[in-house]
């Protein structure tokens with residue numbers, strides 16, 4: 001009956017009878033809805049006119065028997081909501097296609113009133129809210145597409161009532177909760193797409209009942225549990241995407257029953273166990289993606305039966321054994337990705353039969369033997385990546401036949417012999433990476449033909465001969481690394497053409513370059529420059545300051561001399577400047593301080609500082625690896641020395657002169673590896689710390705108009721950034737080093753000290769009584785040492801003391817009482833089990849507390 005009436009109305013259409021709305025109510029309802037669109041495409045919906053009684057003229061409206069049967073308004077830039085949709089006024093609506101618009105708001109529950117609906121497509125809109133369970137009333141629904149919206153909440157169980165459904169696509173929303181097992185009722189379903197949501201929980205076994213399924217995509221969710229073996233029942237399945245979930249367990253053998261599969265993607269999960277040999281039965285498979293799992297065992301030989309495969313990606317697993325020679329049968333294969341596994345043995349010669357191969361990635365395995373010369377047959381290869389293996393022997397000159405290659409990476413192997421000149425034929429190459437091998441001989445001049453090269457990495461080999469001036473032709477080069485070879489001669493001036501160079505590593509070669517060549521300054525894109533250990537002589541170029549993007553400069557272990565040019569200070573991005581092991585002299589430019597936010601000094605403390613008239617030297621938080629620079633003691637003006645947090649080490653010993661560190665007020669050697677005894681002889685000097693300046697009441701700041709010194713010191717348990725340093729602020733911080741032995745009693749002479757921190761060392765013996773003379777001390781931290789015996793009674797007279805930390809030592813006896821000692825709490829003493837007296841619970845007898853009882857509470861009760 002239905003069919004007859006459709007044909008009848010089509011006939012009416014073609015004979016150009018005017019089809020009018022049988023029910024004016026339908027036209028009125030549609031117009032009312034249209035009126036709610038805030039920003040409709042007027043040119044499209046202009047045909048919706050109150051005056052027109054003919055429904056055939058309305059854009060996207062199709063009537064049968066004068067009743068609205070289809071609404072198809074796809075991709076029409078309609079902005080609006082479904083709130084005023086006439087759900088009750090269109091009882092004959094079967095097709096509602098509104099995809100690719102700008103519908104917003106939620107799906108009204110009244111959608112369930114469109115009980116004749118067969119087809120509902122609201123995908124690619126801005127719809128939010130939940131999927132109303134009332135959708136389960138649409139008993140005739142065959143196609144339900146809500147993909148690519150902002151839907152939240154869980155998939156209503158009621159969708160499982162839609163027994164007529166053939167296609168269900170809820171992908172690319174924000175649905176959560178688990179997949180309702182009721183979906184297993186939808187036995188006509190051919191397509192089920194739930195990918196790109198936040199679905200969790202396991203894949204219901206019931207999905208395996210959906211015998212009609214041809215496409216199942218649950219990828220990019222948070223599904224866990226194992227893959228149900230019931231999926232093996234889906235014998236019409238052509239596409240199975242379960243990638244990017246948290247699936248665990250092994251790949252069920254039953255997946256191998258899915259004979260119709262063309263695409264199988266289980267990648268990026270936590271699947272373990274081995275790859276089932278049964279997968280070798282999936283003869284129609286074109287795509288097999290199992291990468292980024294924890295699969296182990298060897299690659300089953302049966303994979304070699306998958307003659308339709310175009311892409312095989314098993315990378316980032318724990319596969320071992322050798323690469324099956326049978327893979328050589330996969331003559332449709334275009335991408336072979338086996339990198340990041342534990343594959344061993346040699347590269348089978350048979351791989352070289354894969355004439356369709358464009359990408360071959362076998363890197364990060366344990367492959368050995370030599371590179372088969374017949375790889376040169378794979379003339380469609382664009383990417384060949386064999387790095388981080390144990391490949392040995394020569395680089396076959398036949399690689400030079402691979403004219404389509406854009407990237408060749410053979411680095412970190414044991415390849416020897418020389419670089420074949422034939423590589424110069426690979427004129428599409430953008431990356432040539434051969435570093436960390438045992439390649440010897442000269443760099444072939446033919447490499448100068450590789451005009452498209454962006455990266456050339458030949459470091460860590462035994463290459464000899466001169467650096468070719470032809471390399472200066474490679475104008476696209478961004479990264480050039482020739483370091484750690486035995487190259488000779490000078491840096492060719494043609495390098496001045498490499499205007500795109502960002503990384504230049506030439507360090508550790510046997511060059512005879514005189515000075516730093518001035519064309520280096522023309523390389524204005526440079527960010528990273530390593531010219532260490534190449535026998536550089538002469539001065540550091542003033543023009544280096546023009547390479548404003550320089551972040552890393554290493555020119556250590558050369559014969560550079562002269563002064564550091566002030567232009568260095570224009571390098572505001574500089575993070576590392578290593579000029580160690582040279583003969584650079586003179587003052588560090590004053591502007592240096594401005595950059596220290598980024599700058600990390602490495603190596604030794606430059607002896608050239610000896611010549612400066614420094615007041616403040618802050619080399620803190622660097623990577624300096626040196627012993628204590630006692631020679632700085634001769635800087636008569638030095639008031640602040642911070643070497644905090646470096647890799648400084650060894651004992652601090654002083655020579656005889658009594659004029660050492662005369663004006664020093666802040667000495668911060670914390671967070672280094674200084675060892676042995678505290679430097680008694682150093683404390684004999686430090687004149688400024690031994691005298692209290694009564695004359696100046698006004699704070700005086702260090703520094704002058706050129707710079708404002710700032711230094712971070714630990715004071716009173718806080719890290720203070722003293723933007724300007726009070727001249728009367730006196731500190732010794734020797735904490736977090738490896739000092740041992742006794743605290744020298746001479747430290748009691750440093751009566752101007754405000755802060756003394758000796759914590760976290762290996763100091764032993766008793767606390768010297770003399771420290772009780774530090775009448776200015778406000779903060780005293782001796783915690784985390786091996787100090788023994790009693791706290792000197794003299795400490796009670798330290799009336800400036802605000803912070804005292806003696807915790808984690810082996811102190812015993814009674815805590816002094818009176819003055820500041822009323823204010824200290826338990827945490828000043830914790831970790832000293834034998835200490836007694838206020839504020840601890842063990843009493844001391846002389847303060848009213850019971851000596852023997854455990855707790856203050858008990859004592860108070862007993863009183």
Ligand SMILES: *[C@@H]1O[C@H](CO)[C@@H](O)[C@H](O)[C@H]1NC(C)=O
Pocket residue numbers: 041042043044075076077
């Ligand atoms: C509106 O409809 C007209 C007529 O079909 C079309 O040419 C135009 O591209 C549409 N505008 C938008 C923004 O979609």
Ligand SMILES: *[C@@H]1O[C@H](CO)[C@@H](O)[C@H](O)[C@H]1NC(C)=O
Pocket residue numbers: 072073074095097119
């Ligand atoms: C809707 O119309 C477009 C063309 O405008 C067509 O491609 C599509 O198949 C139609 N959809 C339905 C469900 O009829």
Ligand SMILES: *[C@@H]1O[C@H](CO)[C@@H](O)[C@H](O)[C@H]1NC(C)=O
Pocket residue numbers: 075100
């Ligand atoms: C929507 O229509 C435009 C042309 O009006 C077209 O370029 C675009 O591909 C269409 N989008 C979809 C998803 O069909």
Ligand SMILES: *[C@@H]1O[C@H](CO)[C@@H](O)[C@H](O)[C@H]1NC(C)=O
Pocket residue numbers: 087088110113
């Ligand atoms: C849809 O049907 C329900 C009852 O089945 C009714 O309460 C509701 O009003 C209807 N919605 C509209 C918009 O008529």
Ligand SMILES: *[C@@H]1O[C@H](CO)[C@@H](O)[C@H](O)[C@H]1NC(C)=O
Pocket residue numbers: 076077078100101102124
């Ligand atoms: C929806 O509107 C936004 C801007 O509000 C626009 O960028 C987007 O292309 C629109 N989408 C469609 C399908 O018209």
Ligand SMILES: *[C@@H]1O[C@H](CO)[C@@H](O)[C@H](O)[C@H]1NC(C)=O
Pocket residue numbers: 259260261284
């Ligand atoms: C495999 O593909 C071929 C050709 O497309 C097709 O004829 C055959 O039915 C497919 N096999 C299965 C089991 O789907």
Ligand SMILES: *[C@@H]1O[C@H](CO)[C@@H](O)[C@H](O)[C@H]1NC(C)=O
Pocket residue numbers: 355356357380
């Ligand atoms: C190699 O690539 C060319 C061009 O893309 C293509 O026509 C040819 O079929 C490919 N050869 C093989 C064996 O796949």
Ligand SMILES: *[C@@H]1O[C@H](CO)[C@@H](O)[C@H](O)[C@H]1NC(C)=O
Pocket residue numbers: 486488510512
């Ligand atoms: C460095 O080169 C010089 C000649 O320029 C040569 O005498 C010397 O042996 C070379 N050193 C090394 C380690 O190759």
Ligand SMILES: *[C@@H]1O[C@H](CO)[C@@H](O)[C@H](O)[C@H]1NC(C)=O
Pocket residue numbers: 496518519520522
């Ligand atoms: C640096 O480049 C300029 C042109 O920008 C050129 O005149 C000069 O010769 C180059 N200097 C060197 C040393 O290559």
Ligand SMILES: *[C@@H]1O[C@H](CO)[C@@H](O)[C@H](O)[C@H]1NC(C)=O
Pocket residue numbers: 545566567568569570
């Ligand atoms: C730093 O660069 C500016 C221009 O950018 C220049 O005027 C100034 O001379 C440079 N300073 C030094 C010390 O080279």
Ligand SMILES: *[C@@H]1O[C@H](CO)[C@@H](O)[C@H](O)[C@H]1NC(C)=O
Pocket residue numbers: 625647
């Ligand atoms: C310091 O340098 C020496 C060699 O000069 C080296 O052996 C040592 O490992 C370095 N220490 C640190 C902590 O880097």
